Amino acid sequence: xxxxxxxxxxxxxxxxxxxxxxxxxxxxxxxxxxxxxxxxxxxxxxxxxxxxxxxxxxxxxxxxxxxxxxxxxxxxxxxxxxxxxxxxxxxxxxxxxxxxxxxxxxxxxxxxxxxxxxxxxxxxxxxxxxxxxxxxxxxxxxxxxxxxxxxxxxxxxxxxxxxxxxxxxxxxxxxxxxxxxxxxxxxxxxxxxxxxxxxxxxxxxxxxxxxxxxxxxxxxxxxxxxxxxxxx
Numbered sequence: 001x002x003x004x005x006x007x008x009x010x011x012x013x014x015x016x017x018x019x020x021x022x023x024x025x026x027x028x029x030x031x032x033x034x035x036x037x038x039x040x041x042x043x044x045x046x047x048x049x050x051x052x053x054x055x056x057x058x059x060x061x062x063x064x065x066x067x068x069x070x071x072x073x074x075x076x077x078x079x080x081x082x083x084x085x086x087x088x089x090x091x092x093x094x095x096x097x098x099x100x101x102x103x104x105x106x107x108x109x110x111x112x113x114x115x116x117x118x119x120x121x122x123x124x125x126x127x128x129x130x131x132x133x134x135x136x137x138x139x140x141x142x143x144x145x146x147x148x149x150x151x152x153x154x155x156x157x158x159x160x161x162x163x164x165x166x167x168x169x170x171x172x173x174x175x176x177x178x179x180x181x182x183x184x185x186x187x188x189x190x191x192x193x194x195x196x197x198x199x200x201x202x203x204x205x206x207x208x209x210x211x212x213x214x215x216x217x218x219x220x221x222x223x224x225x226x227x228x229x230x231x232x
Contacts, residue, residue: 002067002092002231005059006033008215009074009099010163011132011155013040016073020215023223029230034059036076038159049079049107049165056083060090067092069230073215075158078102078167084178085171093229094178097222098186098212101193102167109163111191123160130158141211142185142218151216174200179229181222185211204229 004024008016014033021031036055038047045051056079060068069092072080077099084094100111109116123130132155138148174197182190184207190198197203206225208214214222 001029002069003063004029004031004069004071006071007056007076007080009076010158013154015154017215019219020223023220027227032059040156043156047159048161052079052162053082056080057086060087067231069093069095071095071097071226072099073097074099075108078108081173082167082169084176085169092231094176095226095229097181098183101173102169103193104169105166107164107166128160130160130163141213143211143216147216151213173197174202176202178203180205181225182207183212183214184209
């Protein structure tokens, strides 16, 4: 059995994975949801891009010997992808859940040209933090009012430096065993850089008929997809 390290996206902490973690544990796996520095219960800690990569690598090291499945949602695909390139044969599989992926020399905002000015302005207006979106911005993502409420209640401002600092890849992502989960209510086509990775043969593309936060909207289905790529 592998260790699963589950990393939430922007604004959220480890509790976002509660339902998925329960399903994975019921299947006999060890599961370690991880809150990144500067967020949720760790919001007092300063954080940038390197901090978040280190958070993931240190969690893998803390677990001791054995393979790990690294799972990153949304923003956290960037630090998780960089960490996956650093941990060598400890990596059983990288799973990117409707996420960004790191591109060497580029940041989260540089990979999002249509929203870069908006995000950078929001960070500047909020003392270096990206404020979480209001409840109405979760519409159309397959979420119930209760699920939206849980997301909003658990969200904290995201450290802006982690969004603007460029990624550094120790190894090409195309060489890593990986699964990319595309959530169709958030767009039917994966990012161009993901499409290129899938062509390389080591990456597998899976779709889910739900929105951008499947750990809330479809936790059982998401757990099943994660289990498909886990070591027996």
